[in-house]
Amino acid sequence: MSINYSEKIPNNVNLSEDKTLQRALEHWQPNYLQWWQDMGPEGAMAHDVYLRTAINVTPDGWAHFGHVKMPDYRWGIFLAQPEESRKVNFGENKGMAAWQDVPGEHRANLRRIIVTQGDTEPASVEQQRHLGLTAPSQYDLRNLFQVNVEEGRHLWAMVYLLHKYFGRDGREEAEALLQRNSGDQDNPRILEAFNEETPDWLAFYMFTYFTDRDGKFQLAALSESGFDPLSRTCRFMLTEEAHHMFVGESGVARVLARTCEVMKQNGIEDPNDVERVRKLGVIDLPTLQRYLNFHFSVTIDLFGADQSSNAATFYSAGLKGRYEETKRDDDHLLKNNTYRILEVKDGALVEKEVPMLNSLNEVLRDDYIRDSIAGVSRWNRVMEKAGINFRLQAPHKAFNRHIGSFAGIRVSPEGRIISDAEWEANVRNWLPSEEDRAYVASLMGRVIEPGKFANWIAPPPVGINRQPIDFEYVRFS
Numbered sequence: 001m002s003i004n005y006s007e008k009i010p011n012n013v014n015l016s017e018d019k020t021l022q023r024a025l026e027h028w029q030p031n032y033l034q035w036w037q038d039m040g041p042e043g044a045m046a047h048d049v050y051l052r053t054a055i056n057v058t059p060d061g062w063a064h065f066g067h068v069k070m071p072d073y074r075w076g077i078f079l080a081q082p083e084e085s086r087k088v089n090f091g092e093n094k095g096m097a098a099w100q101d102v103p104g105e106h107r108a109n110l111r112r113i114i115v116t117q118g119d120t121e122p123a124s125v126e127q128q129r130h131l132g133l134t135a136p137s138q139y140d141l142r143n144l145f146q147v148n149v150e151e152g153r154h155l156w157a158m159v160y161l162l163h164k165y166f167g168r169d170g171r172e173e174a175e176a177l178l179q180r181n182s183g184d185q186d187n188p189r190i191l192e193a194f195n196e197e198t199p200d201w202l203a204f205y206m207f208t209y210f211t212d213r214d215g216k217f218q219l220a221a222l223s224e225s226g227f228d229p230l231s232r233t234c235r236f237m238l239t240e241e242a243h244h245m246f247v248g249e250s251g252v253a254r255v256l257a258r259t260c261e262v263m264k265q266n267g268i269e270d271p272n273d274v275e276r277v278r279k280l281g282v283i284d285l286p287t288l289q290r291y292l293n294f295h296f297s298v299t300i301d302l303f304g305a306d307q308s309s310n311a312a313t314f315y316s317a318g319l320k321g322r323y324e325e326t327k328r329d330d331d332h333l334l335k336n337n338t339y340r341i342l343e344v345k346d347g348a349l350v351e352k353e354v355p356m357l358n359s360l361n362e363v364l365r366d367d368y369i370r371d372s373i374a375g376v377s378r379w380n381r382v383m384e385k386a387g388i389n390f391r392l393q394a395p396h397k398a399f400n401r402h403i404g405s406f407a408g409i410r411v412s413p414e415g416r417i418i419s420d421a422e423w424e425a426n427v428r429n430w431l432p433s434e435e436d437r438a439y440v441a442s443l444m445g446r447v448i449e450p451g452k453f454a455n456w457i458a459p460p461p462v463g464i465n466r467q468p469i470d471f472e473y474v475r476f477s
Contacts (some may be wrong), residue, residue: 002056003078010076012057013160024163025077028174032155035178036071039126041148042133045071048475049145050464052243054078057236065465067475070145075153077160080235088226090325090332091318098228102165106317109310110227111166113320115173116190117218118158119180121151123194124207126182131204134444136454140201142464142473143247147208150240157233165229192402193298200440201457202255202283206295209248210372214302216241217323217368224321249375250460253382258282258458260386271390278439281455285383285390287440290432292392293413296372297400303365305404306341312357322360323367339363342398344409347417349398369397400431448476 003012008026015022037045048067055061057080086098102110125148135141155177162170180187188195193211198204219241223234259282263269268276277284304311314320315334322328330337337356342349356363373394380391396415398406410423413430443456451470453459463469 002061003054003076005074005076010074011078011160013077013079015077018164021164024171025160028159028163028171031175031178032075032152032159033071035122036152039122039129039181040152041070041125041131041145042129044132044145045069046477047145048477050142050467050471050473051146051149052465057081062236062239063465070149073149073152075149075156077156078153078236079229079232082228082232086228086231088318089224090321091226091316092333093226093318094332096226096318098226098231100228102227106227106319107166109314109317109319110230111162111169111173113222113314114158114161114166114230115177117222118155118162118173118177119190120194120215121155121158122177123180123182123189123191124198124211125151126189127194127196127198127207128204131198131201134201134446135448136201136444136457137447137452137459138450138471138473139453139460139463139469140251140457141448144204145474147212147244147247150244154237154240157237161229161233191302193302196298199437200444201251202288202291202440203295205248205251205255206291207248208244209252209375210295210299211302212241212244212248213372214299214368216245217364217371218302220323221320221325221364224325226318249378251457252288253379254458254460255283255288255456256285256379256382257386258456259285259288260383260388261458263388264386269389271388281443283440283443283456285388285392286429287432287436289392290430290436292376293395293399294431296394300365300369300397301401301403303368304361306362306365307354307358307405308361309358311360312355315357315360322363343405344417349396349411349415349417365397369394395430448474 003010007016009015009029046069048069050065051068051073052063052065053074055064057078088094088096088098128144128148131144132141135144159174159177162174180189182189183195183197198207216238219234219238223231223238225231259277262280262282263277266280271285274284274286325332334356338353339356339359339362340351340353341359341362343352376392376394383390395413396411398411398415399413401407410418410420412418445454447454450472459469463471464473
């Protein structure tokens, strides 16, 4: 499963043996590179960046490090190793041989799944394109660029599937992936979370922790697909997604550590003494909570409506499974299974039992929430260790929702149905205000000297790939 870097498009799918596909992708490549120049990291195309590149897709070969200019990064098509005699493991086709081509009856649904996933990849690059201008350190700048180039490669992964398996429709969809832009009024990205701005580095850390974690769960569900090329594509993408979540979790932890350190040094015992904390040039803990509330709630909307006939169709057809589908102890058909979801009744949130097939979005959302909360607990240990009496908490899953049965319903972070008046009276305590964002933005001054860090964030405990903290992660031209 070595990757052929001698070809114009690096790959491990024997692209040179399919000349029609190779020509089509080589025709798409210049448009991609132009998109990267126009919408990729601003002002960074001449930098030499210490990036990780896959040599092969085995555990000992997918992470090779070296300095490279981002426009010269060798994006390509990498699929995980095939599983011999792989079967469809769920749905009405359970037990059949996994499909190596697209079943005709599932063509439209598979294309929709691939386009939606593919659209998220360039969107996050566009959302983050200005962040390099305010990086808190070379270490963080390098991590941003690593995330960016890998999101670009994940776009390549989806475009390969569209070109190879969906003919003219696939080629047109691949072109459209470069024509939509995050936040564009006329041609926005498909999912609303990918049209939100990522204006500062605290938002970036929250995004990579929460929203890239959605990517983990969506890719994991797609890696169970009976369509084997999609499964193999997503399985390799998951190896790269782990670093994105690490950037987010460790980034927030370092912000917390620095705030706690400054509070202790200056004898500040009350975390709600925001004015004193901000005068010291660090991010106060209540603002961190509000950023958490925003990014958590925006991300859980990405899982869709709590009841969905499309999710049921995708599962029954064998196209998209559950998280860790094969580890679950049931019949993997779910026709007689039920699941408890929330609804509003008599002014309160109550549980009701519904068919599990129709609530698979909610199953995946709940799996995601459990995983997210585990990381929040790790952040709380930073403050506990520092002796600061403050704990972050994920809000209730009905809070600040814009999709599904809770769209437009006012719910407090604790899960209480409230009036519009109560919402308006408290929203500044629950979600970042313009003043919060302006204060965080005021801290965003660029630090590029090796080993130096902005005042508002602590250094990491170790460098990338066992390099020292003051390693030259980015060489500026």
